[in-house]
Amino acid sequence: MAFLKKVKSREVFMGKLSHGGDLLEEITDICRRENIRLGRVEGLGAVQKARLGFYNQQTREYQFLVIDQPLEITKLVGNVSIKDGSPFVHAHITLSDKAGNAYGGHLAPETVVFACECIIEAFDGPIFERKFDETTGLPLWAISE
Amino acid sequence: MAFLKKVKSREVFMGKLSHGGDLLEEITDICRRENIRLGRVEGLGAVQKARLGFYNQQTREYQFLVIDQPLEITKLVGNVSIKDGSPFVHAHITLSDKAGNAYGGHLAPETVVFACECIIEAFDGPIFERKFDETTGLPLWAISE
């Protein structure tokens, strides 16, 4: 069953990430610094290289893939919640190369920012905590009615 | 001519969809249950299989395509408005496979959720009703100045 909870916009941050920084780490650091424990993330820009995850639904393991070349970020989308007591960013990314071909996946560490403009919206709301989910093998939100 | 209307954020819902559920149907059900008649939808996650529509601009018919394998949802984006008197979700989806290749299209029924985290924002505003549009053959919003 689907479980959705009401949340409320608290504040919105807009800006740019560091050239050469780790994309996922930069966003996570901002969330921790600003005490964003619930929220949404969006962005666009370019990366110097990307590392993407694909969750193998059968073996229940993430497989990682490195695309070691400059790519446009056509879309970064993510959310912020709590894992192991700290703000945790879960993001997926869509990228494109010089021929216009698109790539994508779960944003993994070691994706290097060339330039990235992003918006982070902090929500007030119930605690969204990630716990191991038996059905999928993933750390999903332990929320219910 | 472009027609845009002012709308106002009423409430925001954040949560997860059901493992094994029909992605489009789940979101539509939430909108009907929460009486969301105008809004926006975003999400990320993974599907067990996808069914995508592509609108043939010449024949004016949707062509459908099934990708019968697990894929990451790198981005789900949609809006909520009224069609035939009820809340109607129009969404497009971008997906990726284990090699990082991206796919996408109009989200059609029979796309099966593996895991999906989504945000639905309800708006207050004028009625956005879909009616047959002569120019495109699509059910577009009948709004004008």
Add this chain to the structure above:
Amino acid sequence: MAFLKKVKSREVFMGKLSHGGDLLEEITDICRRENIRLGRVEGLGAVQKARLGFYNQQTREYQFLVIDQPLEITKLVGNVSIKDGSPFVHAHITLSDKAGNAYGGHLAPETVVFACECIIEAFDGPIFERKFDETTGLPLWAISE
């Protein structure tokens, strides 16, 4: 270093762009007409043809690519800020063809709308002005703590 500033939602516009219009120009015109100097943009729909930019990080020049066929817009994402004193839209786009393959890049002029439903959110906040950035060669936001 990452620099993010607090911004505040002022108003939200939702609607459709003109069939046959230039996608980037239409959104830019709306921002100028409504005096949106800071904001975010999102959309979905279809184009008659697309023109995409890819920034060559080595030569520091945009390379452009035309895909001269109907495509679904699986995601349009952008932001609004100031360049040369006027509202300027920076957007990236993800597209898909009839086989479900995805394409993407920096949204360039001469991308022609078939149908496009979009949301533009105007923010109040500090001035985000684009100025030449030495490190990347791009017109990035001149913001700092």
